[in-house]
Amino acid sequence: MEVQMPKALTEDERHILKRLNGDVSTSDLVQMLFDLAGHLERDGQLACAKLASVAAMRLERQETSIH
Template structure:
């Protein structure tokens, strides 16, 4: 495996910290858009499905938060 660059290390530290479920959903959705833009369609679909599943499992409140940020 390759060494993580500084941007990747920062992202991992942020994800390891206190992050709200709504913010995490938005981040995963954004990741899906980035992946799709780079032509990684299957990976983008997985990210979008993960965001949808997290929203469903989190209840209605997370859906309201993510909808407000989108």
């Protein structure tokens, strides 16, 4: 699924969207979710930060249990 790039993006956002347009491993996705949680927390978006963090932890746990 191609992710569209809005015009007003930070360099970090541009980098994330470019990575999502490629083949992203589960471990990369987990790291991106943890990074997102950190950015959201710094921006004061605590509920969204918690959601990203919980999603990352569950995905990481699921990936670990598969291997």
